[in-house]
Amino acid sequence: xxxxxxxxxxxxxxxxxxxxxxxxxxxxxxxxxxxxxxxxxxxxxxxxxxxxxxxxxxxxxxxxxxxxxxxxxxxxxxxxxxxxxxxxxxxxxxxxxxxxxxxxxxxxxxxxx
Amino acid sequence: xxxxxxxxxxxxxxxxxxxxxxxxxxxxxxxxxxxxxxxxxxxxxxxxxxxxxxxxxxxxxxxxxxxxxxxxxxxxxxxxxxxxxxxxxxxxxxxxxxxxxxxxxxxxxxxxx
Numbered sequence: 001x002x003x004x005x006x007x008x009x010x011x012x013x014x015x016x017x018x019x020x021x022x023x024x025x026x027x028x029x030x031x032x033x034x035x036x037x038x039x040x041x042x043x044x045x046x047x048x049x050x051x052x053x054x055x056x057x058x059x060x061x062x063x064x065x066x067x068x069x070x071x072x073x074x075x076x077x078x079x080x081x082x083x084x085x086x087x088x089x090x091x092x093x094x095x096x097x098x099x100x101x102x103x104x105x106x107x108x109x110x111x112x113x
Numbered sequence: 114x115x116x117x118x119x120x121x122x123x124x125x126x127x128x129x130x131x132x133x134x135x136x137x138x139x140x141x142x143x144x145x146x147x148x149x150x151x152x153x154x155x156x157x158x159x160x161x162x163x164x165x166x167x168x169x170x171x172x173x174x175x176x177x178x179x180x181x182x183x184x185x186x187x188x189x190x191x192x193x194x195x196x197x198x199x200x201x202x203x204x205x206x207x208x209x210x211x212x213x214x215x216x217x218x219x220x221x222x223x224x225x226x
Binding site: 032034036041042043044049051089091093100101103104105106 | 117146153155156158161171203205212213214215216217218219220222
């Protein structure tokens with residue numbers, strides 16, 4: 001059974017710092033991996049999707065990498081800002097194409113001004 | 114712009130009531146999902162549907178049913194609400210055509226008293 005783990009559960013950094021959020025999964029046979037952002041009391045916003053054949057994806061200050069063989073993904077946030085404060089979740093699709101996701105518990109990020 | 118709309122943001126229902134949570138997407142996605150999100154437990158899949166009138170159980174289907182009569186609409190039904198169903202409910206949709214990027218609604222906060 002696929003399990004997704006995110007460490008740390010919470011992170012606090014000063015504004016301007018570059019940071020890395022970690023995601024690991026137990027079964028390397030994934031279809032793709034997706035990173036989300038969730039603000040308190042809100043739904044999830046998709047940030048980046050990495051297909052299983054890709055190694056990384058970039059969007060603005062965000063860069064997500066994928067290493068299937070080791071079961072790891074990282075989300076790199078450059079030059080963090082207070083507006084980046086949120087919970088970040090990663091989720092993996094299994095090998096089917098139905099879109100069913102397995103989520104990690106998330107990392108809650110606080111960026112201090 | 115992508116849109117998944119959950120009709121009710123906040124609901125308070127009594128134990129034993131029948132509860133309907135409605136979700137509509139405007140992207141012609143074939144896949145739709147219902148998750149619940151609880152502190153410490155993360156997001157858990159209740160049901161998903163990969164086509165009209167098709168449904169599959171997720172990880173925690175007990176006490177829930179779903180209906181998908183039209184492609185754009187996916188309803189979650191609590192036949193007899195119980196206090197342990199107090200939670201945040203999130204609807205989502207995706208399409209294999211667009212690489213299975215999953216889009217979420219804003220969430221419905223349900224309190225059962």
